[in-house]
Amino acid sequence: MSFPHKDLLGINQLSKEDILTILDATESFRQISQRPIKKVPTLRGRTIINLFFEPSTRTRTSFEIAGKRLSADVINISGSTSSVTKGETILDTGYNLQAMNPDIIVVRHSTPGVPHILARNLECSIINAGDGAHEHPTQALLDMATIREHKKTLQGLKVAIVGDISHSRVARSNILAMNKLGMQVTVVGPPTLIPLEMESLGVEVSHDLVSAIRDVDVIMMLRIQAERHNQTSFPSLREYSNLFGLNAEKLKKAREDVIILHPGPVNRGVEISPDVIDGNHSLILNQVNNGVAIRMTLMYLLLGGSDENTD
Amino acid sequence: MKILIKGGRVIDPANTIDGSYDILIEKGKIAAVEPPGKITSENPEGTKEIDATGLVVAPGFLDMHVHFREPGFEYKETIETGCQSAAAGGFTSVAVMPNTNPVNDNRSVTEMILSQAKAKGVSNVYAIPAISCGLKGEQLTDMGELAECGAIGFSDDGRPVMSNELMRRALEYSRMFDLPIIQHSEILDLTLGGCMNEGRVSTELGLKGMPTEAEDIMVYRDIALLPKTGGRLHVAHISSAGAVDLVRDAKAKGLPVTCEVAPHHFILTDEAVRGFDTNTKMSPPLRAQRDVDAILEGMRDGTIDIIATDHAPHAELDKQVEYSCAAFGIVGLETALPLSMEMVEQGVITLQEMIAMLTSRPAQLFKLDKGTLSVGREADVTIFDPAAEYKIDIQSFKSRSKNSPFDGRQVRGRICHTLLKGKIVYSGN
Numbered sequence: 001m002s003f004p005h006k007d008l009l010g011i012n013q014l015s016k017e018d019i020l021t022i023l024d025a026t027e028s029f030r031q032i033s034q035r036p037i038k039k040v041p042t043l044r045g046r047t048i049i050n051l052f053f054e055p056s057t058r059t060r061t062s063f064e065i066a067g068k069r070l071s072a073d074v075i076n077i078s079g080s081t082s083s084v085t086k087g088e089t090i091l092d093t094g095y096n097l098q099a100m101n102p103d104i105i106v107v108r109h110s111t112p113g114v115p116h117i118l119a120r121n122l123e124c125s126i127i128n129a130g131d132g133a134h135e136h137p138t139q140a141l142l143d144m145a146t147i148r149e150h151k152k153t154l155q156g157l158k159v160a161i162v163g164d165i166s167h168s169r170v171a172r173s174n175i176l177a178m179n180k181l182g183m184q185v186t187v188v189g190p191p192t193l194i195p196l197e198m199e200s201l202g203v204e205v206s207h208d209l210v211s212a213i214r215d216v217d218v219i220m221m222l223r224i225q226a227e228r229h230n231q232t233s234f235p236s237l238r239e240y241s242n243l244f245g246l247n248a249e250k251l252k253k254a255r256e257d258v259i260i261l262h263p264g265p266v267n268r269g270v271e272i273s274p275d276v277i278d279g280n281h282s283l284i285l286n287q288v289n290n291g292v293a294i295r296m297t298l299m300y301l302l303l304g305g306s307d308e309n310t311d
Numbered sequence: 312m313k314i315l316i317k318g319g320r321v322i323d324p325a326n327t328i329d330g331s332y333d334i335l336i337e338k339g340k341i342a343a344v345e346p347p348g349k350i351t352s353e354n355p356e357g358t359k360e361i362d363a364t365g366l367v368v369a370p371g372f373l374d375m376h377v378h379f380r381e382p383g384f385e386y387k388e389t390i391e392t393g394c395q396s397a398a399a400g401g402f403t404s405v406a407v408m409p410n411t412n413p414v415n416d417n418r419s420v421t422e423m424i425l426s427q428a429k430a431k432g433v434s435n436v437y438a439i440p441a442i443s444c445g446l447k448g449e450q451l452t453d454m455g456e457l458a459e460c461g462a463i464g465f466s467d468d469g470r471p472v473m474s475n476e477l478m479r480r481a482l483e484y485s486r487m488f489d490l491p492i493i494q495h496s497e498i499l500d501l502t503l504g505g506c507m508n509e510g511r512v513s514t515e516l517g518l519k520g521m522p523t524e525a526e527d528i529m530v531y532r533d534i535a536l537l538p539k540t541g542g543r544l545h546v547a548h549i550s551s552a553g554a555v556d557l558v559r560d561a562k563a564k565g566l567p568v569t570c571e572v573a574p575h576h577f578i579l580t581d582e583a584v585r586g587f588d589t590n591t592k593m594s595p596p597l598r599a600q601r602d603v604d605a606i607l608e609g610m611r612d613g614t615i616d617i618i619a620t621d622h623a624p625h626a627e628l629d630k631q632v633e634y635s636c637a638a639f640g641i642v643g644l645e646t647a648l649p650l651s652m653e654m655v656e657q658g659v660i661t662l663q664e665m666i667a668m669l670t671s672r673p674a675q676l677f678k679l680d681k682g683t684l685s686v687g688r689e690a691d692v693t694i695f696d697p698a699a700e701y702k703i704d705i706q707s708f709k710s711r712s713k714n715s716p717f718d719g720r721q722v723r724g725r726i727c728h729t730l731l732k733g734k735i736v737y738s739g740n
Binding site (some may be wrong): 009087090109110111112113114116117131132133134135151167169172195196197198201 | 509510511513514515516517518520522585587611628631632633635636
């Protein structure tokens with residue numbers, strides 16, 4: 001198993017083979033979490049720092065649990081307790097953390113490129129846990145793992161990604177991964193939430209939810225971040241929900257075996273209705289479950305991937 | 312002390328001269344321009360000879376758009392270091408923009424800048440005071456008094472004049488002094504929060520874009536104000552295809568509009584932003600290839616009048632931060648010649664045209680008694696080796712700041728000597 005990368009900054013840097021290596025390795029890490037004793041000594045003595053400049057519960061917790069199940073020491077630093085508000089630059093923060101010899105820094109930041117700046121200047125491994133609207137590679141990988149778990153294959157699948165494409169790192173990383181794996185992607189949303197020259201990323205663009213989901217294998221709903229929008233992006237949440245919210249009635253037009261993903265947290269009743277969230281097409285909680293396994297896999301691969309004690 | 316520049320290829324576009332000449336400088340002025348060997352010195356001991364064999368001898372370059380940061384931001388650049396940077400880049404005349412702290416919107420700041428330049432500067436420094444007090448876009452500055460102090464134009468550069476009414480009044484009022492209004496063309500509510508060109512690359516990187524329409528609309532509005540106001544408009548750092556077309560059409564109608572281009576806008580596209588080097592962040596931003604193509608066409612057909620660097624020094628602490636937080640702008644004085652030479656090598660403009668865009672044309676646009684090697688003029692001379700190949704090294708910059716995306720770029724064209732009023736103010740290797 002070879003994984004020739006110091007950092008995981010984005011899906012952009014990965015080959016198809018890299019992605020498949022990660023997905024294959026994830027199978028065995030998934031089992032660890034199903035045991036009564038959910039801990040292996042693989043990363044004993046290693047230090048992982050979760051450096052989160054944006055609020056996050058799910059992703060941060062997922063990284064923390066992943067590290068702990070591999071016996072690493074995991075430290076959480078959040079934006080509010082970091083030195084940034086005191087005028088320290090992002091690089092100063094990085095150098096200070098490096099002086100404490102961590103093995104991995106997991107970073108989330110509202111500006112694209114921050115993990116890349118750290119990776120260029122620091123010796124430890126950097127995992128991008130979301131940089132602005134740019135990339136969120138572990139999310140895309142856990143989505144691929146979830147889709148493959150249920151569809152058994154990825155090649156040739158059709159996917160609709162619905163919602164705020166402009167501000168979504170989840171959409172960008174998924175598009176990159178899906179293109180590399182031979183899947184066909186349509187992005188769906190109002191023109192105000194789809195950035196310029198979107199087609200150049202190798203996707204189709206649709207503004208009609210029902211026709212876009214008619215023939216797909218996977219529907220990925222994105223969170224509408226009401227707080228991020230000025231009033232010009234769309235008229236109202238009500239109007240948005242009418243046009244692009246997924247409910248049981250619209251879902252009837254989709255295929256019987258369609259699966260529904262959502263990176264969370266969901267706005268119940270806005271982009272997706274409660275009956276669909278809790279219905280039998282939804283794999284939202286499977287995604288969370290796979291998130292831990294994917295992050296364990298990446299920590300393992302980035303820190304050298306010695307085969308000792310994984311089972 | 313006399314200086315004899317021997318054996319060079321003299322290119323002086325103002326006098327349509329391009330050929331082998333020797334130049335004699337006496338008492339700080341051009342004393343003679345004669346065919347090789349014609350000038351014989353009566354007093355060889357008192358004459359310094361510069362061997363310019365294989366080199367180009369041109370009038371000292373003019374940069375009508377620089378930021379020297381003094382007063383207020385001396386940690387980025389001072390008038391003294393800015394002038395040294397200018398000399399190292401072959402520039403002998405520069406015009407400083409008013410976005411200092413305090414803003415150059417009154418007589419005392421203008422006088423302070425000009426006296427500081429006189430005391431410490433190795434360059435002719437001209438002031439471009441603000442259009443509006445405090446760059447706030449609300450009230451005109453005392454343009455009459457500022458013109459009397461030596462203003463050569465007015466600009467709120469760094470900020471556009473958003474108000475239609477104020478821009479109209481500025482164009483009308485400045486007419487009394489026959490000075491141009493220099494606009495940083497950007498509709499702010501279209502670029503709010505933006506940090507790069509909007510297009511394919513911003514879509515991929517997830518960075519907030521600044522659409523070309525923000526520039527186009529402002530250039531359109533300003534041109535629309537020209538016929539009745541009778542003012543003179545100079546479009547700063549033009550970067551979008553639409554703006555080039557608008558200026559071309561306006562010129563065809565005989566309207567008094569001119570424009571400048573910065574080297575980074577004819578060399579780089581927004582592809583350079585990949586990798587998140589904050590030295591690729593400037594305003595207007597690096598544009599798409601189609602815009603660069605339009606810029607080249609504008610240089611070719613003369614729509615674009617001059618090259619100006621928008622020299623914008625920033626310290627590491629302004630740039631070694633998140634891309635969205637980084638300051639806009641790059642230093643430009645010490646890379647202008649080799650980058651402009653790339654346009655000559657690509658056949659976009661001739662060497663003579665390049666030199667005209669750096670000398671006679673800016674002098675003509677801003678009515679300055681510079682940019683020529685005519686006998687009797689002050690001897691501002693730039694001598695460069697058009698064939699010298701090297702790699703740009705930001706550490707060698709005389710500027711206090713090193714924020715350039717061109718570090719390590721393989722280029723051709725090196726400044727050998729810069730003379731200001733007959734004195735050598737820079738000599739390279």
